[in-house]
Amino acid sequence: MQISGITISQLALIITGDSNISPYRSRYQLIDFFQEIDSDNADREHLSRxxxxxxxxxxxxxxxxxxxxxxNALDPRNFLETTFELEEVVKKLNVFLEYDKYKIVKIGEFYEVKDNRGMAVELELPFEGSTEISHVFIEEQIQKCERKIREGDFDGAITNARSLLEAVLLYVEKxxxxxxxxxxxxxxxxxxxxQxxxxxxxxxxxxxxALIQMLQGLTSVVSGLAGVSNMMADRHARKYKPAKHHAVVSVNASKTVADFIFETFSYQLSKGSIGLQTSQTISADEAADPGISKS
Structure with a gap:
């Protein structure tokens, strides 16, 4: 992950607390803050906080x-028992991160940075902020897809792309x-x-x-994603080593189908064309392993 100098300056203000919208950290607290990623205790007394x-x-x-x-800077626990609003910090940083092609998003109770570079498809879910296990699992798969592409773990991203679509389909079916x-x-x-x-x-x-052709195309996309995940993902001993473009197309394909399913589900539900037949939700076990270990 790479950000610009001006974003670095803004993030530093948040971490030090000098922005007046986040808790203040002393020099020793700042050293502790960076301890997780750096064991270097070299003397930097000549530098200001x-x-x-x-x-x-x-x-x-x-x-x-x-x-x-x-x-760590956006850990909600840092803002407990303070008058500062974490959402205000997120909003401010996102203004600068937008120019770096990143965005801070909430996953469950915590925040992560989402990489928007090379990820053309944006999947907006109808249960943002939900703590239901199936909802959180779906959100986590989206972030894992993008993080693994950013980190070069392309076979892992393909696995999570499949897991994302599986979780969405299981949610709607339930x-x-x-x-x-x-x-x-x-x-x-x-x-x-x-379907x-x-x-x-x-x-x-x-x-x-024309609509029939589109629906047939989505069916082919799902079959293709299943095949690619069998050959290139880290679910099994892979037959081919995927490149970045394989991972990106797999993730975008999964998001496209998932978005279409959610939009159709929400639209038909609002129109009364379908009705909720059960109050079941995906269990923690199903969310953790929705059948992806099987072919």
């Missing part, structure tokens, strides 16, 4: 340590089916069941040929 902080951020810039700096079958790890079969629940079967005769 702000100079020291900027120096440490610059050392982390462009490495896997920088997301840790952001995560909401609409009275007795959903146990997921056997067959992603295309799961997608077909959700039927949402009245999206390509075999319908009452929709235009």
């Amino acid at each position: 702000r100079e020291y902080t900027e120096c440490k951020i610059k050392e982390a810039n462009g490495t896997s340590n920088l997301p840790i700096v952001f995560r 909401k609409l089916s009275q007795s959903p079958p146990e997921y056997d790890g067959k992603l295309p079969k799961l997608y077909t069941r959700v 039927e629940l949402l009245n999206l079967e390509p075999s319908r005769k009452d929709i235009s040929q």
Whole structure:
């Protein structure tokens, strides 16, 4: 992760507390703050608190340590029993991060930096801020996809792309089916069941040929993602080593289908075309392993 100099300066103000919108840290507290990513205790007494902080951020810039700096700076526990608002800090930093192609997002109770570079598809979920295990799991898969691409873990990103789509499809099926079958790890079969629940079967005769072609295309995308994840992901002993463009297209494909399913689900629900048939939610065990260990 790489950010600009002006963003480094703004982040330093937040960490030191000199921005007046975050808790103040003394020099010793700043040393403790950076201890997790740096065991170097070299004397930097000649530097001011702000100079020291900027120096440490610059050392982390462009490495896997920088997301840790952001995560620790935005830890909600730092703002407990203070008059400062963490949301105000996030909003301010996001103004600068936008120019660096990053964005701070909330995942569960904590915040992470999302990489927007090379990720053309934006998936907006209808349950932002939810703490339900299935919702949190889906949010986590989105962030893992993007983080692993950023870190060069392309086979891992493909695995999470599949996990994301699996979790979304399982969520919708649980909401609409009275007795959903146990997921056997067959992603295309799961997608077909959700298609039927949402009245999206390509075999319908009452929709235009263009829409039929689009629905058939999405079915092919799901089958392709299943195949790619079998060959290139880290779920099994992989047959091919994926490159970045393989990971990006897999993640974007997963987001595209997931977004279409969510939009259709929300639209039909609002119109009364479908109804919630069950109060079931994905269990913690299902969320942790929604069948991805199976072929």
